[in-house]
Amino acid sequence: MEKLYEGKSKIVFSGEEAGTCIIKYKDTATAGNGLKKEDLPGKGKLNAEISNLIFEYLMKNGIKTHLLKVIDETTILVKKADIVMVEVIVRNVAAGSFSKKYGVAEGSSLNNTVIEFSYKSDELGDPMINDSQITAIGISTEDELKELKETAFRINELMTKLFEKAGIRLIDFKLEFGRAGGELLLCDEISPDSCRLWDMNTNDKMDKDRFRRDMGGVLEGYKAVLDRLKD
Ligand code: UDP
Numbered sequence: 001m002e003k004l005y006e007g008k009s010k011i012v013f014s015g016e017e018a019g020t021c022i023i024k025y026k027d028t029a030t031a032g033n034g035l036k037k038e039d040l041p042g043k044g045k046l047n048a049e050i051s052n053l054i055f056e057y058l059m060k061n062g063i064k065t066h067l068l069k070v071i072d073e074t075t076i077l078v079k080k081a082d083i084v085m086v087e088v089i090v091r092n093v094a095a096g097s098f099s100k101k102y103g104v105a106e107g108s109s110l111n112n113t114v115i116e117f118s119y120k121s122d123e124l125g126d127p128m129i130n131d132s133q134i135t136a137i138g139i140s141t142e143d144e145l146k147e148l149k150e151t152a153f154r155i156n157e158l159m160t161k162l163f164e165k166a167g168i169r170l171i172d173f174k175l176e177f178g179r180a181g182g183e184l185l186l187c188d189e190i191s192p193d194s195c196r197l198w199d200m201n202t203n204d205k206m207d208k209d210r211f212r213r214d215m216g217g218v219l220e221g222y223k224a225v226l227d228r229l230k231d
Helices: 043-060 096-102 131-136 142-165 218-230
Strands: 003-006 010-014 020-025 028-031 036-039 067-072 075-079 086-093 109-119 168-180 183-187 195-199
Touching: 020 043, 043 067, 043 075, 043 142, 043 218, 086 142, 109 131, 109 142, 131 142, 142 168, 142 183
Parallel strands: none
Antiparallel strands: 003 010, 010 020, 020 075, 028 036, 067 075, 086 109, 086 168, 168 183, 168 195
């Protein structure tokens, strides 16, 4: 298989069939733009299973995604897409960089759902970018941006419900989108690496903050997320 790209937590190969890619999840955990890095054996498998489960649920509920087939525990077949160069962040509760930047205590409720974009550029450190900046430099058109936002809000509603049933509070998360065959598709992954997930009763963190903040029990948290989603 021809390797197209190796990222921090996944490797992308070209698929046998034209217009497809194969994505393999790795066990590497990184934070702070790759400055903190560690191997967590089993993380790839957990994230793949969680992400596949969420993608399948979203697809059942009308969200278009890149996922074509689960190949094995850490590998999936996806549609090849032209990635929209922004990360879409949705926040239901204040946490992380939002809390820090605006001086709002972590865990504070918000009067409305927040949506943010950051420009996907390791070199620039993924800077925050607004709508008019996105269209100005040609990252996306106004129409595409509108669809992107509507889809992100719909995904938030669906995921909030899914996690609520599992006794988990969806604090915030990051999405990535791509274009293929004239359609906007949800791409990348949705996992404890890309979401903040707190236990509904105890507020215990079950996500990558356990790694970022050296809290220990990283994989135990991810495993609990998977077990509860499967229940
Ligand atoms: N996030 C992500 N990748 C990034 C940046 C953020 O998956 O490159 C996720 C992160 O896990 C959290 C949400 O997006 O669920 C919001 O992250 P935040 O902006 O608070 O940044 P952080 O505190 O992670 O630096």
